[in-house]
Amino acid sequence: MNQYESFLEQAESKVFLDEQRNEGALLEKQTQNNLKNTSTIFSNLELARTRASAIRKKTIENLEKYLIEFESEFSKKGGKIIWASSEKEVGAELVKIVSKRNIKSVYLKESPLVKEVNIEHSLNKEKITIFGHEPFSMSVSEAKFIVADTGSIVTIGNDEKEQRILQQASTQVFLASLDRVLPQTNDIDLFSTLYSSYAFGTASQAYTNIINGPKQANESQGPQEVFLFLIDNGRTELLAQPEQRQALACISCGACSNVCPVFQLVGSKTYDAVYSGPIGSVVMPYLSTEEDYKHLSYASTLCGKCKDVCPVKIDIPRMLQFNRRDYVEKGNASKKENISIYFWKTAMLKRSAMEKGQKVKNFMLKQFFRKDWGNRRDFPEAVSKSFNQQWKERKGLK
Numbered sequence: 540m541n542q543y544e545s546f547l548e549q550a551e552s553k554v555f556l557d558e559q560r561n562e563g564a565l566l567e568k569q570t571q572n573n574l575k576n577t578s579t580i581f582s583n584l585e586l587a588r589t590r591a592s593a594i595r596k597k598t599i600e601n602l603e604k605y606l607i608e609f610e611s612e613f614s615k616k617g618g619k620i621i622w623a624s625s626e627k628e629v630g631a632e633l634v635k636i637v638s639k640r641n642i643k644s645v646y647l648k649e650s651p652l653v654k655e656v657n658i659e660h661s662l663n664k665e666k667i668t669i670f671g672h673e674p675f676s677m678s679v680s681e682a683k684f685i686v687a688d689t690g691s692i693v694t695i696g697n698d699e700k701e702q703r704i705l706q707q708a709s710t711q712v713f714l715a716s717l718d719r720v721l722p723q724t725n726d727i728d729l730f731s732t733l734y735s736s737y738a739f740g741t742a743s744q745a746y747t748n749i750i751n752g753p754k755q756a757n758e759s760q761g762p763q764e765v766f767l768f769l770i771d772n773g774r775t776e777l778l779a780q781p782e783q784r785q786a787l788a789c790i791s792c793g794a795c796s797n798v799c800p801v802f803q804l805v806g807s808k809t810y811d812a813v814y815s816g817p818i819g820s821v822v823m824p825y826l827s828t829e830e831d832y833k834h835l836s837y838a839s840t841l842c843g844k845c846k847d848v849c850p851v852k853i854d855i856p857r858m859l860q861f862n863r864r865d866y867v868e869k870g871n872a873s874k875k876e877n878i879s880i881y882f883w884k885t886a887m888l889k890r891s892a893m894e895k896g897q898k899v900k901n902f903m904l905k906q907f908f909r910k911d912w913g914n915r916r917d918f919p920e921a922v923s924k925s926f927n928q929q930w931k932e933r934k935g936l937k
């Protein structure tokens with residue numbers, strides 16, 4: 540069974556379950572509460588969102604410049620940067636770091652990017668023990684942002700124990716996808732507050748760390764070594780799409796998923812993807828994975844709730860439409876879809892065809908949509924007279 544068939548099967552099994560619907564309603568409620576809190580955290584939320592959107596847009600349009608600036612500043616402070624284009628490269632370089640230092644166990648903090656590049660698999664292959672709750676000489680975790688003008692790494696978290704473990708590790712390894720760069724230190728305040736409020740309904744998280752490289756000669760504390768993996772894994776392909784590249788502006792607050800009616804009804808597991816929900820549906824088809832996620836562009840009603848809620852104003856529905864266009868242009872649409880569109884277009888362009896009898900219309904509808912409609916909903920029937928015919932009759936034009 541391929542990813543698409545599996546998505547349909549999973550969705551079909553979940554969408555009518557009461558538990559799933561209750562879970563969806565709860566997500567909606569939580570997000571609405573978060574949004575209520577957010578509007579009290581910012582004196583002018585709309586202005587903050589507009590500013591954040593403009594900064595992210597400018598950053599994504601000039602990504603190369605900011606990444607080079609970050610690399611230069613980060614390296615000056617003694618940080619070591621590793622550019623990795625794929626999961627394989629991340630794995631190979633990470634194993635080199637571990638082997639060179641003869642490290643036998645590491646603290647690994649779970650996160651989407653850690654999962655995306657399958658760090659656990661790379662470490663397991665080398666028989667490195669992964670611990671989640673003990674202090675170790677090496678830690679691996681995801682950076683929330685990286686800052687170009689100071690070459691800093693920003694992490695945001697809420698767990699005291701985890702904070703302690705991360706700070707004690709003498710070799711600290713961070714992962715960041717290419718899009719995580721912010722131009723200036725001043726931007727941290729805006730973006731960490733937006734993230735915290737949209738994701739959790741609070742102005743900040745308990746621990747926001749700014750890591751400026753390894754311990755300097757005049758400092759008493761700090762890691763001996765700091766590595767940063769800058770990970771592409773398909774993002775430059777997304778960056779090359781002028782209409783969809785703004786999806787990289789995402790700050791992963793999760794709000795768009797929580798308000799999405801499709802996500803609420805099918806649940807995150809159904810997507811079987813590291814990034815699920817509306818923004819995941821835009822991004823996943825571009826990420827380098829062995830799976831094919833093009834079908835996710837269709838897992839949306841295009842209702843626009845995701846766009847309305849997004850703190851950085853990403854126009855997700857429009858990007859999904861562009862993804863669908865690209866999908867069709869690359870010849871991926873099924874024969875059935877192509878034929879149904881052909882008939883629909885022919886009928887829409889010809890008045891006489893549009894006014895064909897009810898029986899013909901019902902026959903065509905059943906031919907093309909009966910299976911996809913499923914058995915649990917009443918299949919719609921065409922009315923006996925077209926809108927045009929009814930209009931003329933009412934106006935006495937016939």
Ligand code: SF4
Pocket residue numbers: 788789790791792793794795796818845848849850851852853
């Ligand atoms: S796209 Fe979704 S997850 Fe990303 S910032 Fe916007 S609302 Fe948050």
